[in-house]
Every structure is written in C-alpha cells, then in structure tokens.
Amino acid sequence: MQELMAVRGCRQAYHKDSNADLVVLDDVNLSLQEGEIVGLLGRSGSGKSTLLRIVAGLLTPTAGEVTWHGKTLTGPAEGVAMVFQSFALFPWLTVQENVELGLEAQGVARAERETRAEAAIDLIGLGGFESAYPKELSGGMRQRVGLARALVVHPDLLLMDEPFSALDVLTAETLRTDLIDLWIERKLPVKSILIVTHNIEEAVLLCDRILLFSSNPGRVANEIKVPFPHPRNRLDPAFRKQVDDIYAMMTRRAVAPAPTPQSTDTGFATPLHAVSTNLLAGLIETLAAAPYDGRADLPALAGALQLEADELLPMGETLHTLGFGEIAEGDLHLTDAGRQFAHADMDTRKALFAGALRSRVPLARDIRKTLDERWNHRSAAVRFRDELEDHMSPDYAEETLQAVIGWARYAELFSFDDEADQFTLEDIDAAA
Numbered sequence: 373m374q375e376l377m378a379v380r381g382c383r384q385a386y387h388k389d390s391n392a393d394l395v396v397l398d399d400v401n402l403s404l405q406e407g408e409i410v411g412l413l414g415r416s417g418s419g420k421s422t423l424l425r426i427v428a429g430l431l432t433p434t435a436g437e438v439t440w441h442g443k444t445l446t447g448p449a450e451g452v453a454m455v456f457q458s459f460a461l462f463p464w465l466t467v468q469e470n471v472e473l474g475l476e477a478q479g480v481a482r483a484e485r486e487t488r489a490e491a492a493i494d495l496i497g498l499g500g501f502e503s504a505y506p507k508e509l510s511g512g513m514r515q516r517v518g519l520a521r522a523l524v525v526h527p528d529l530l531l532m533d534e535p536f537s538a539l540d541v542l543t544a545e546t547l548r549t550d551l552i553d554l555w556i557e558r559k560l561p562v563k564s565i566l567i568v569t570h571n572i573e574e575a576v577l578l579c580d581r582i583l584l585f586s587s588n589p590g591r592v593a594n595e596i597k598v599p600f601p602h603p604r605n606r607l608d609p610a611f612r613k614q615v616d617d618i619y620a621m622m623t624r625r626a627v628a629p630a631p632t633p634q635s636t637d638t639g640f641a642t643p644l645h646a647v648s649t650n651l652l653a654g655l656i657e658t659l660a661a662a663p664y665d666g667r668a669d670l671p672a673l674a675g676a677l678q679l680e681a682d683e684l685l686p687m688g689e690t691l692h693t694l695g696f697g698e699i700a701e702g703d704l705h706l707t708d709a710g711r712q713f714a715h716a717d718m719d720t721r722k723a724l725f726a727g728a729l730r731s732r733v734p735l736a737r738d739i740r741k742t743l744d745e746r747w748n749h750r751s752a753a754v755r756f757r758d759e760l761e762d763h764m765s766p767d768y769a770e771e772t773l774q775a776v777i778g779w780a781r782y783a784e785l786f787s788f789d790d791e792a793d794q795f796t797l798e799d800i801d802a803a804a
Contacts, residue, residue, distance in 0.1 A: 377441075380437055395589040397422060398590070427566065596621075
C-alpha cells in the first residue's frame with residue numbers, strides 16, 4: 373500500500389498569558405495508507421478534532437510536520453475533504469447548490485458541476501431532493517448532503533469528524549451501514565478515510581486500524597488492528613471481545629489511583645468530571661440491582677443504558693474517585709461504600725458523599741478547610757480557579773470547579789454564591 377499522509381512529532385500548544393502553555397497534542401505520530409479506514413478514538417478533549425484540522429492543512433502545528441503524498445504540507449491540502457459533526461450547510465442554498473460549493477470554489481464549469489453534484493446526490497441516496505432546502509430535511513438527510521459535498525470533489529482522503537454523533541441511534545446506524553456498503557463496493561471516490569469518534573463499537577465496526585488517544589495532552593496511546601473483513605457482525609464473539617479489550621485499555625489508561633483516606637496531599641490539580649449526583653446515584657442503584665448485583669461489564673452496561681463510552685466512562689471514573697466503585701479490565705463494580713450508599717436513606721447518602729469529598733477529593737477538602745478558617749466563612753472562587761488553570765486548560769478547570777460545587781451542595785459540605793462567585797458556609801450546618 374502507498375502512504376498518503378504521515379504526521380511526525382506533532383505538537384499543538386496555545387500560549388496562555390502569564391501561565392505555562394496549554395498543550396493539546398504532544399509527540400503525535402501516525403500514517404495513513406491507501407485503501408484503509410483509520411479511526412481516531414478517544415475521550416472528548418483529547419485533541420482528535422484538532423489533529424484532523426492539522427491533517428487537512430487548516431491548522432499549522434506548533435512543532436512537527438505533516439507530509440501529504442510525501443511532501444511537507446504548508447497549507448490546505450489538495451485532495452482532502454471533510455465531513456463535520458454539525459452538518460455545516462448553508463440554509464439559503466438548496467441541496468444541489470450546497471453540494472456544488474466545493475466544485476465552484478475549484479473553478480469547475482457549471483455543466484460539469486451540475487453533473488457531478490447530481491451523481492454524488494444519487495450516490496448517497498438523496499435523489500429527488502436536489503431542490504430542497506436544509507430546513508426541509510431530517511438530520512440524517514442533512515448529513516448525507518454534507519457527505520455528498522465532500523465526495524463530489526473526488527478527494528484522495530476523506531476526513532470525518534464525529535459524523536454520526538449528532539444523529540439519533542437508528543439514523544446513525546443506517547448512515548454507517550450505507551457508508552460501509554459504498555466502501556466495500558468501491559463506489560466511494562476516495563482512497564482512504566480518517567474518522568474521529570468516541571464510540572468504541574463504531575470504531576470496531578468501521579475501521580481497519582484504530583489509534584487510541586490519551587488525554588491532557590493528546591497522544592497516541594495504542595494502535596489497534598481490526599482483523600475482521602467487511603461487513604462485520606456485531607454479535608460475533610471475536611467482535612465483542614475486541615470491543616471489551618478496547619474498553620479495558622481505555623479504563624486502564626484513564627483511571628489513576630484515588631487518594632486514600634489517610635492522604636495528606638493538598639494538591640488538587642486533577643481534572644474532575646461534572647457528573648450530577650442524580651446520575652451517580654442512579655448508576656449506583658443500577659449496579660446494585662439485578663442482573664448486575666454489584667458488577668457489570670462496561671460494554672454491556674453501556675448498551676443497556678444506551679450510553680456511549682464517552683458518557684459512561686466519566687461516570688465510572690467519578691465513582692472510582694469517590695471510592696464508591698472500581699474500574700478494572702473493562703468492568704465496573706461497587707465497593708462496600710458503594711453498596712452502602714445504594715441501600716441508604718437520603719441523609720445517610722449525603723453523609724457518605726460528604727465523607728468521600730473530604731477524604732478523596734483534595735479540592736473539596738481544601739475549599740472546606742479555607743471556609744472553616746475564614747471569619748466570615750466565605751472565599752472567592754477565583755483563587756481556586758486560578759490555581760487549577762496553572763495545571764490544566766480553562767475548560768478543564770471550570771468543569772472541575774463545577775463538579776465540586778455540585779457535589780458539595782448535595783453533600784451539604786459547603787455552598788456557592790453564584791452572583792458573588794464565592795464559596796460559603798451559609799445555610800450549611802457547621803458540623804457537616
């Protein structure tokens with residue numbers, strides 16, 4: 373196979389005024405050969421979409437290089453087209469006009485534009501809708517227009533940025549199946565596809581290779597070959613095993629040891645997921661009940677709850693952080709504390725949650741300690757926000773802060789004055 377594209381030593385960082393640079397990608401290396409579909413699989417915020425824009429030549433990396441057909445890329449790459457998550461159609465243009473846009477930008481004559489656009493529209497199953505406007509189409513049909521617009525220029529490389537995530541489950545499944553059918557039948561006018569996803573099953577279903585990304589900063593943690601020929605059977609035990617193995621890889625990488633109750637470390641620069649206490653309680657109750665009885669296989673649990681990995685893993689990791697659950701080898705199981713929480717009344721649950729925050733979440737413990745020491749039992753959030761931003765991006769810092777605020781309110785450990793942007797012990801029992 374011939375190499376189409378390669379990324380070598382790619383780093384992407386953004387300068388932050390007085391703080392250290394925010395590193396989104398670091399030392400990323402990958403290559404793409406003709407005739408393969410490669411998936412970039414990872415959590416939200418791992419830099420996958422940023423890398424896709426670097427590959428397209430829309431963003432210049434801080435360090436490293438991208439080669440396209442063996443030559444260093446210095447701008448937008450010719451022969452590359454992209455399908456976006458958000459459809460990105462012009463609402464005042466018809467389907468035909470939206471699809472013709474790329475050809476018009478290339479200076480293709482009107483007659484040829486019309487012929488090629490009609491062929492692309494027919495190919496993706498929208499024949500007869502050439503004169504319709506985006507507002508008249510369903511989400512799945514609008515995404516088909518986006519796909520036709522990308523295919524009409526006959527690109528060597530098709531980039532797809534979570535193209536099915538904005539669609540309902542059935543529509544997304546139909547579009548995935550149609551895409552694979554066209555690929556198998558060699559009807560797609562492309563040589564390779566690079567797709568960003570956070571859906572593990574989707575990656576195994578579509579891709580020949582999967583590059584598993586770690587986060588903060590984004591790196592290629594594992595390269596996984598998918599050995600199954602197309603079309604693939606989701607119920608095949610080998611298929612299910614590969615999905616399970618990838619879940620295990622992601623959980624091994626993502627879960628760091630939680631602080632012990634005896635920990636004296638006052639640092640709190642660990643990103644937290646802003647998962648609501650209602651969701652956490654619901655997950656604990658689900659795990660405690662039949663058929664799980666305290667332990668569940670993550671892929672099976674995700675299917676039963678209709679959650680993607682990117683939605684379920686933050687919940688499981690939060691249970692791990694709080695000491696209510698543990699993740700190991702693709703399984704999530706309740707600890708003794710989790711089982712106690714599942715069967716406790718509301719007041720006991722709040723007390724258990726407050727204890728977990730004090731012993732296992734240094735940020736929550738330090739905020740409460742600061743409030744106890746202040747004469748007015750108030751403290752500006754900006755001091756904690758700034759310290760978090762010294763170690764993580766502003767988005768991660770804000771999510772971490774919001775997570776602690778929500779959990780502490782539930783546990784009645786401390787409160788938060790939104791207008792003043794201050795933590796406070798007002799309305800909180802000092803004995804909490």
